[in-house]
Amino acid sequence: MSELNKHSCKSDSVKEVQHVCTNFHNAIEFIGKRWMGAVIYALMTGPKRYHEIISSIPGISDRLLTERLRDLESEGLITKKVIATSPKRVEYELTTAGKDLEEVINTLVKWAKNHSNK
Amino acid sequence: MSELNKHSCKSDSVKEVQHVCTNFHNAIEFIGKRWMGAVIYALMTGPKRYHEIISSIPGISDRLLTERLRDLESEGLITKKVIATSPKRVEYELTTAGKDLEEVINTLVKWAKNHSNK
Numbered sequence: 001m002s003e004l005n006k007h008s009c010k011s012d013s014v015k016e017v018q019h020v021c022t023n024f025h026n027a028i029e030f031i032g033k034r035w036m037g038a039v040i041y042a043l044m045t046g047p048k049r050y051h052e053i054i055s056s057i058p059g060i061s062d063r064l065l066t067e068r069l070r071d072l073e074s075e076g077l078i079t080k081k082v083i084a085t086s087p088k089r090v091e092y093e094l095t096t097a098g099k100d101l102e103e104v105i106n107t108l109v110k111w112a113k114n115h116s117n118k
Numbered sequence: 119m120s121e122l123n124k125h126s127c128k129s130d131s132v133k134e135v136q137h138v139c140t141n142f143h144n145a146i147e148f149i150g151k152r153w154m155g156a157v158i159y160a161l162m163t164g165p166k167r168y169h170e171i172i173s174s175i176p177g178i179s180d181r182l183l184t185e186r187l188r189d190l191e192s193e194g195l196i197t198k199k200v201i202a203t204s205p206k207r208v209e210y211e212l213t214t215a216g217k218d219l220e221e222v223i224n225t226l227v228k229w230a231k232n233h234s235n236k
Contacts, residue, residue: 032150
């Protein structure tokens with residue numbers, strides 16, 4: 001049985017169901033924010049510096065990237081690692097929760113690929 | 119090897135990769151539009167009439183639901199079925215491409231559930 005069939009967002013009598021629905025609702029709108037998917041995607045292959053992220057996403061602005069990195073940090077999906085070199089280096093890295101999004105991203109990449117060929 | 123590791127959005131030398139990245143980018147922002155996830159979720163259990171959809175999504179407005187149904191129809195993810203009863207009945211149903219999103223939705227429901235418990 002799929003996750004979906006086990007839970008119905010229609011029922012509001014069960015707190016657990018409401019909780020799952022609210023979290024799903026927040027999660028899908030969070031990852032669907034402008035450029036969010038591309039930023040998560042860019043970090044999936046490992047920690048990256050700011051300039052590496054921006055150069056891997058054609059079209060994203062400085063302002064948007066900074067905003068998305070802040071969103072991801074405040075949601076606990078990335079950490080900002082300061083490496084004590086001179087000059088110091090800052091790297092952004094997905095946390096375990098952030099890395100766990102890989103399955104979501106992969107199924108969506110697969111869907112987008114299949115769907116666009118139709 | 120994951121879908122993700124096979125494709126890098128960094129490279130712009132391969133048309134196929136660019137194509138996958140653009141489609142992924144469009145897909146994630148499409149499903150992340152305001153209320154879109156909830157509307158797709160509501161239709162996952164089968165065809166539904168307008169009033170059934172709106173009553174299953176607490177908080178969505180008429181305007182937003184109408185807009186999302188139009189978005190989904192123009193992307194080929196739902197069809198509008200007119201049943202010739204008197205008065206006639208209109209049902210919205212996911213197409214095969216729409217139903218294929220179930221895997222994406224399920225992995226995200228699972229992720230949201232795990233992530234919120236941490």
